[in-house]
Amino acid sequence: MISQGLHGRDLGEPMSTGNETSIHHAEESDDGFWRNSDGKALHVSASDLERHAYCPLSWQLARKGKPGRGEAVQAGRVAHAEIHRRVEDFKAKQFDLRRALVIWSWWFTIVLVIIADCIIFSTLDDEIRPPIDMAKFLAMLAVSWLGVGLLAIYFPWRQWINFPTDEEQYKSKIENLNDFIIEPTLQPVGFIGGWSQGGRIEAGLLLGAITFGIHAIGLTWAENKENAAFILIIMATFWTLLASWQLQKALLADNALEIARLEAGLEDNVDVAYSDDESTAGLLVDEETGLRGRPDQIVIVDGEFIPVEQKTGKTPHRPHKSHEMQLLAYVFLVASTTGRAPPYGVLRYGPESIHTIQWNEESSSKLMASTKEIQRLMVQGGAERNHSRKGKCASCSRRYACDSSLV
Helix, strand or coil: CCEEEEEHHCCCCCCCHHHHHHHHHCCEECCCCCCCCCCECCCCCCHHHHHHHHCCCHHHHHHCCCCCHHHHHHHHHHHHHHHHHHHHHHHHHHHHHHHHHHHHHHHHHHHHHHHHHHHHHCCCCCCCCCCCHHHHHHHHHHHHHHHHHHHHHHCCCCCCCCCCHHHHHHHHCCCCCCCCCCCCCCCCCCCCCCCCCCCHHHHHHHHHHHHHHHHHHHHCCCCHHCCCHHHHHHHHHHHHHHHHHHHHHHHHHHHHHHHHHHHHHCCCCCEEECCCCCCCCCCEEECCCCCCCCEEEEEEEEEEEEEEECCCCCCCCCHHHHHHHHHHHHHHHHHHCCCCCEEEEEEEEEEEEEEEEEECHHHHHHHHHHHHHHHHHHHHCCCCCCCCCCHHHHCCCCHHHHHCCCC
């Protein structure tokens, strides 16, 4: 099994560092956490917890700037990059499918509207209001909506009037995380439009213009019901062909999504809300405890945000305690970030070996105790090897710098 050292600083997650003077002047608070003179809890990353659980000396060597060495470290780095690429490909295919289905549903709606017009025109009563008058009114309405829609697409009116964007909405719900939400189908988070870019409002205006225009054309021929029926049949046929073509695109997108899902090793009916690319993904932070970190993925299962940690290398018979501790940190950070605690987290050792680690009071207490101990060692020092297993030392990627190694 590839041991500790294949994540965190070795693979992109920031290690717990800080002003050494501030750390040395930190004191233990009443709640057991160690805080500096500014009252801020000392930073402890999820990778700190993994290294410390594996061996406190390995954690201490990492803090002293001793990087992990060996072929396993490089192999793990490459494997994690490939995992992220596959997950990102899955997210892109998922977005393509959603967009194709949205467009298809709109075009199919137009077909239904035309069919409804056929029924309405067949029972139209000229004495209530002449059809030609309604046609003129709807034509003017269609032109007006089309003009407003085109202007809305061309000019950044949202920016001019300080129109609230989805970005503020998501930030109010999920803090400290820039890439945590599933990208909306019609417009990205923070979208302001303009300069040939439109969003949901512009799409609604153009769809309304099309609908009013179709009604106006139909009503123009409503005095001759045979002609009106013929025109509507031609329109319905045209839009049915367009909807069928779009449905074919959606089916192809669905097939591509299934292939991407299998390549990424994801379960069916799972949405990926977050994927760590080790460089730009948002960092989860809890200021109260000082914990922080980036899980490999956060998926949505039955409405719950579930952190997933993927480990490369040999598959163990059961999850390593150090990996469990790292995952518990991610579960806590997701709970702190979203305000809703996940019931469990997932450890993956390759595509077949999947373990769920439950989140409960016992696991929370274990996590907090380990966090406080790491903060204490930051201030007071004194980390020592806590095992007598030669195999652990042989697998340690920092054995070359350890003077207490058993091998």
